[in-house]
Amino acid sequence: MQAAKRLDPRPAPISAVVSSAKTPFVIELRLRGKALSAAQQATLKAAADRVAALIVSRFQPVKLDLPANSCDKGLPALREQLDHFVVFVTVKDLGDEIYGDSSPCELHDKTYLPIYGTVDLNSRGLDDLAQPELLDTMIHELLHALGVGTLWTADERVSLSGDSDDKTLVRKVGKQWYYTGARALAAYRALGGSAQGILLDPDQGHWSGNVVCSEILSGSAGDVTDRVNPVSPLTLGALEDLGYSVNTKLADRYALPKGRCPLD
Ligand SMILES: [Zn+2]
Structure with missing residues (x-):
């Protein structure tokens, strides 16, 4: 018997979670990969609210024209003006050892602060994580996406137009x-x-x-x-x-x- 021809999987629609802390700084999470439960999404929003609330400076709006896969494999093209910090959150298999991984993507000129970032959450065991563990993981990874622990050395600090500073x-x-x-x-x-x-x-x-x-x-x-x-x-x-x-x-x-x- 002939195997049925497999249809190309359609890309899942992007759903987004946006922080609503009382601060000018806004974090939008664009969710990709394996779908999260409503409770997990609420926990991610709580993490975004916690981290956004810490920051009282404004995000400097910036127009991006970036092809797909710019910062990480699998990310869509980014051709839009960003008025707030965006994080692509992808739920996927990261192996046995870790809960998550993260990175800042392009940096603003002059300030060298991240324009957007990525957080990968490990689909293995994600559903077994208690709410505080997922909240802790997501706060930790969002801090990395914002540059904490990831933009501490000069060679990591290259801005959108290719400038770098010597900050270490x-x-x-x-x-x-x-x-x-x-x-x-x-x-x-x-x-x-x-x-x-x-x-x-x-x-x-x-x-x-x-x-x-x-x-x-x-x-x-x-x-x-x-x-x-x-x-x-x-x-x-x-x-x-x-x-x-x-x-x-x-x-x-x-x-x-x-x-x-x-x-x-
Ligand atoms: Zn870490």
Whole structure:
């Protein structure tokens, strides 16, 4: 018997979730890939609201004329004026190890802030994630899409028209990387941190969990997975170091660990 000819799958229509926090900064999530439940979409919106509320500066409108696959394979062409920050959220199989992945895409000229970004959520196990875990993951990935932990070195900072600045927010001392941006470093010292910089994971994109424990941007050894980790003044400071204006009142209460990171 002849196998039926398979029809080309039609691209799924894009549905969007738009933040509605009381701030001039708006984050639009354009959802792609495997469909999310209404509850999952509500959690993603809560994450967008949480992150958007932190930022009080305005997005600089920009006209884009980009072909498909510009920033990531599978993304559509982007031929429109963006008046707010857009994130393509794709639910797909990312293997066994991770919850999600993310990246800023094109950067504004002059400010070097991201124009849009991508977040991939792992379809494996996504439906098993408790609401706080998905919320925590999405806040974390949105911060990366906005440049936190992803635009800290000069070679990552190339704007839409190809300019680059020399801004570097990390420094290697011996074999270890430290974050050295002034605002986050001041917040770290205000909490009693005393090193020359904030110790980072070797990927240079997350606080070392042994030093900055169970924070929203903590990396290995510092992530608690059954709740939403706090967005501390350190991460607010990191947003400021990138050039965003922030609402410091919205930082969560946070204390640096004394001794080892207690993961309970
Ligand atoms: Zn991360």
